[in-house]
Amino acid sequence: MTQTAATDLARRARTFLDLHTAPEILVLANVWDVVSAQVVAATPGTQALATASHSIASTFGYADGENIPFDLHLEMVRRIVRAVELPVSMDFEAGYGNAGETARRAIEAGVVGGNLEDAMKPLAQAVTAVEAVMAAGREAGIDFVLNARTDAVLRADPAAPRSQAIDEAVRRGRAFLEVGAPVVFVPGLVAREEIQEVADAFGPRRLTVISIPGVSLSVQELQALGVARVSTGPFTQRVALTALQDAAAALLAGGRLPAGTRPLN
Known part of the structure; x- marks a missing residue:
């Protein structure tokens, strides 16, 4: 990597980190290929991009679930990075067996942030993986923005008290924050009271959540609760695929493509 490229990478990383601590919540509409990245990047208000592993x-x-070969996954992310000027974060899934090496290769491709699932591994193992990713960022000389994910709520036993899942999410999230992760992602949080509880436990601008169609709170409401970031995971791709299927159904029923379709590619 040239000195110019290294400087640009460090600048993008710092910009991405600052977006997580700004008073305004960071909104990331996840992307999955070059054209989706270009369309979102060109949307007024977009400040950064995040890829969705499920969608790729x-x-x-x-x-989903590390079934796609990592090299193929990374090549798509590399193409996205090259196609835009904004900071890009990559979903590492559970780290592909070596979270530190996965992060190093992603950083070499121009990535400045990443999601890492704990998959409810023993906490010591999960913390070690977080440490490895943060070490990869330091070795590259950048402020890597790890969005350390805990599945404590997502994988909780539905028969167990809900409070147990929330307590475990807080325990794991605090452990990740203590070893340097800037923010913690807790999928499965949708209720206002639970989001507030976890956000308060982590501290200001430390919690990130996912927006689920028809279920989640609005971006404005999440910002008021102290959430640092909201992303969309595979749901933006599903929005696009829903529009595609609806358009195909209309044609097959004897109709036409929707008026107002824009030439975005």
Whole structure:
């Protein structure tokens, strides 16, 4: 990497980190290929991009959950990075067996942030993985923005008291914050009271959540609760696919493509 490229990478990383601590919540509409990245990047108000591993896997015909070969996954992310001027964060899933090496290769591709699932591994193992990713950022000389994810709520036993899942999410999230992760992602949080509880436990601008169609609070409401970031995961791709299927159905029923369709590519 040239000195110019290294300087630009460090600048993008610092910009991305600052977006998480700004008073305004960071909104990331997840992308999955070059054209989706370009469309979102060109949307007024977009300040950074995040890829969705589920969506990239689906694009190539793989199921979610590290079924897509990492090299193929990374190549798509590399193409996205090259196509835009904004900071890009990559979903590492659970780290592909070596979170530190996965982060190093992503950083070499121009990535300045990443999601890492704990998959409810023993906490010591999960913390070690977080430390490895943060070390990769330091070795590259950048303020890498790890969005350390805990699945404590997502994978909680539905028969157990809800408070147990929330307490475990807080325990794990605090452990990740203590070893340097700037923010913690807790999928499965949708109720106002739970989001407030976890946000307060982590501290200002430390919690990130996902927006679920028809269920989640609005971006404005999440900002008022102290959430640092809201992303969309695979749901933006599903929005696009829903529009595609609806358009196809209209044509097959004897109709026409929707008026107002814009030439975005």
